[in-house]
Every structure is written in structure tokens, then in C-alpha cells.
Amino acid sequence: MSSLYTHSLLSHSIAKFVMQKIVFCGRLVLILAFFSGCDKEKVSEDAQITLGRELFHDTRFSSSGEQSCATCHPDGHTDNRKWHFPAIHDSSSGKPDSLKTLTLWGIAQTGPPYLWSGRTTGLYEITKLYTDTIMGGLASHEELEALVAYQKSLVAPSNPWIRNDGELTMEQQRGKKIYETKGFCSPCHPAPTGTNGFVKDIGTGGFFKTPSLIAMYSKSDFFHDGRAKTLRDVIHFYIADPENKLRDHDFIINLSDQEISDLIEYLKSF
Ligand code: HEC
Numbered sequence: 462m463s464s465l466y467t468h469s470l471l472s473h474s475i476a477k478f479v480m481q482k483i484v485f486c487g488r489l490v491l492i493l494a495f496f497s498g499c500d501k502e503k504v505s506e507d508a509q510i511t512l513g514r515e516l517f518h519d520t521r522f523s524s525s526g527e528q529s530c531a532t533c534h535p536d537g538h539t540d541n542r543k544w545h546f547p548a549i550h551d552s553s554s555g556k557p558d559s560l561k562t563l564t565l566w567g568i569a570q571t572g573p574p575y576l577w578s579g580r581t582t583g584l585y586e587i588t589k590l591y592t593d594t595i596m597g598g599l600a601s602h603e604e605l606e607a608l609v610a611y612q613k614s615l616v617a618p619s620n621p622w623i624r625n626d627g628e629l630t631m632e633q634q635r636g637k638k639i640y641e642t643k644g645f646c647s648p649c650h651p652a653p654t655g656t657n658g659f660v661k662d663i664g665t666g667g668f669f670k671t672p673s674l675i676a677m678y679s680k681s682d683f684f685h686d687g688r689a690k691t692l693r694d695v696i697h698f699y700i701a702d703p704e705n706k707l708r709d710h711d712f713i714i715n716l717s718d719q720e721i722s723d724l725i726e727y728l729k730s731f
């Protein structure tokens with residue numbers, strides 16, 4: 462007789478089942494098994510972070526009962542989509558209709574300020590803003606503290622664009638040079654997080670926080686309103702191209718096709 466084990470990441474438990482029978486009906490697989498016990502996983506994690514992770518995935522705070530923080534921030538990252546939140550969006554940012562979800566990976570290193578408007582400096586305050594408004598439910602002080610602790614524990618997983626030995630590829634090295642010199646990117650986007658935390662008007666229609674560049678390789682729909690689909694579109698915004706509809710800013714740079722490709726390779730290494 463064989464056993465089946467399931468692992469619950471949220472409750473840190475491992476359940477054991479004794480398998481009786483497996484029935485295949487087309488694409489449906491029926492498993493008949495008896496529950497035979499549950500073990501708490503031994504974790505060294507802070508209990509507050511564990512509670513925060515549970516709450517982050519809990520739909521209890523949403524008025525529809527369907528949404529959790531993780532709906533838009535899967536694994537704490539970004540769903541790469543735009544959302545319309547009149548309760549949170551700040552009109553000083555040029556009244557955007559909807560804003561792209563920001564990643565929470567590395568937030569302990571990158572923030573404050575928070576939100577595209579950069580108007581919020583406390584992670585507790587913005588977490589409360591979310592539970593009170595968009596989600597429509599109320600969280601206790603203890604729950605908010607736990608959600609903050611969980612968010613601060615979020616870091617990006619290892620980057621598949623970085624070589625195993627940690628060295629940059631030839632292309633990435635060339636891109637880094639452009640980034641730091643003629644591309645003029647590093648003053649606003651300093652490594653390793655890629656943000657100086659400043660709120661700037663770079664010609665995208667208002668003042669916006671310089672976003673972190675963490676896990677660039679996994680993102681799409683860039684800028685606060687997602688106007689640039691790809692990293693190439695982002696670079697095109699920054700370079701002088703008279704045909705470019707996105708171009709409406711005052712620091713003009715010139716890069717060849719090869720230099721643009723190298724710069725993209727380097728951006729993906731963040
Ligand atoms: C419906 C989608 C959605 C849900 C649900 C959601 N968020 Fe967000 N989140 C966003 C968007 C969009 C932004 C950017 C909004 C802005 O800047 O005004 C954002 C931004 C943030 C930021 C700011 C990050 C930074 O770097 O400035 C934090 C913190 C945050 N969310 C935490 C949460 C928490 C905690 C929850 C659950 C209580 C939550 N979010 C639920 C979409 C969502």
C-alpha cells in the first residue's frame with residue numbers, strides 16, 4: 462500500500478494519506494485515500510511572517526470574498542496588469558485612469574516612498590489603505606503588523622539571466638557600461654535595486670516614483686500606465702527618435718541597435 466503526502470505552504474503542515482485505489486476516467490483521475498495524520502513542518506520562520514503570508518493569500522478582507530493581496534501580487538510580485546483605484550490613486554500624479562501593479566519583491570530594500578505617486582512613506586499605512594478601501598474589509602492592528610512583516614520578508618527568487626558563477630555575460634557587461642555612462646540611467650536607477658527613491662516628471666504625464674528594476678526579466682507593460690510593452694519600448698522612450706510617440710522628455714540620448722540590445726541584456730540582470 463502506498464502513501465500520498467501533501468504539503469501546505471500556508472499552514473506549514475504535511476498531511477499523510479494511505480492510498481486505496483486510483484481510477485482513471487478519461488482526463489479525470491479519482492484517488493481514494495484515507496487521511497492518516499498531519500504533521501506541522503519544522504520551520505525557523507518568524508510566526509508573524511507566517512501569519513502575514515496567510516493573510517496575504519486570504520480573501521477574507523475583500524468585500525467580494527474573491528480577492529486577496531496575492532491576486533494582483535502573485536508570490537508578492539506583480540501581475541503586470543493595470544487597476545483602477547480611485548480611493549488610492551493620487552490626482553497629483555496627473556490623474557491616471559489606472560496604474561500598473563508594483564512588485565513587492567525587495568520592498569524592504571527599495572521603499573519608502575511607496576506607490577507610483579510616492580506619497581506614502583509607511584508600509585503599515587499603505588497596507589491599511591488596501592484592506593480598508595479596495596478590499597473593503599477591516600484588518601486588526603496585529604494583522605496589519607503581520608502583513609507588513611511578510612511583505613518585508615519578500616525577496617526576488619534567483620535570477621535565471623545571471624550566470625551560475627555570478628559574472629555578467631559580455632553583452633551584460635557592455636550594457637552595464639552604457640547604463641552607467643552615455644545612457645545616463647544609473648543616477649536615477651542605481652544598482653542593485655535600480656531606484657533612488659525620487660519622484661520625478663520624466664515626461665510620462667506627471668510625477669512618478671522611480672520604480673525599482675528588481676526582476677526586470679519577468680515584467681512587462683512598463684511605466685505607471687503600462688504604455689511600454691517591452692524593455693525595447695522603454696529604451697525607445699529614452700532615446701531620441703523623431704518618430705517616437707512616447708518621446709516627450711528633455712534628456713536625449715543616442716544609442717545604436719547593438720547598444721540597445723546590450724542595455725536590455727543588462728536590465729534583465731537586475
Ligand atoms: C486589484 C489589485 C490589487 C490588490 C488586490 C492589491 N494590490 Fe497592492 N498594488 C496594486 C497596484 C495597481 C499598485 C500600484 C498603485 C499605486 O501606485 O497607486 C499596488 C501597490 C502596492 C504597494 C506599493 C509598492 C511600492 O513599491 O510602492 C504595496 C505595499 C501594496 N500594493 C501592498 C498590497 C497589500 C498588502 C495588499 C492586500 C491587503 C494589496 N496590495 C492588494 C494592485 C493591487
Ligand code: HEC
Pocket residue numbers: 640644645646647648649650660661662663665666669670671672673674680682683684685686692695696699712724728
Ligand atoms: C531622471 C531620472 C531617470 C532617468 C535618467 C532614467 N529613468 Fe527610468 N524611470 C524614471 C521614472 C521616474 C520612471 C517611472 C515613470 C513612469 O512610470 O511614468 C522610470 C521608469 C523606468 C522603467 C520602467 C520600470 C517599470 O517597472 O515600469 C525602466 C525599465 C527604466 N526606467 C529604465 C531606464 C533606463 C534603461 C534608463 C537609461 C537609458 C533610465 N531609465 C533613465 C526615472 C529615470
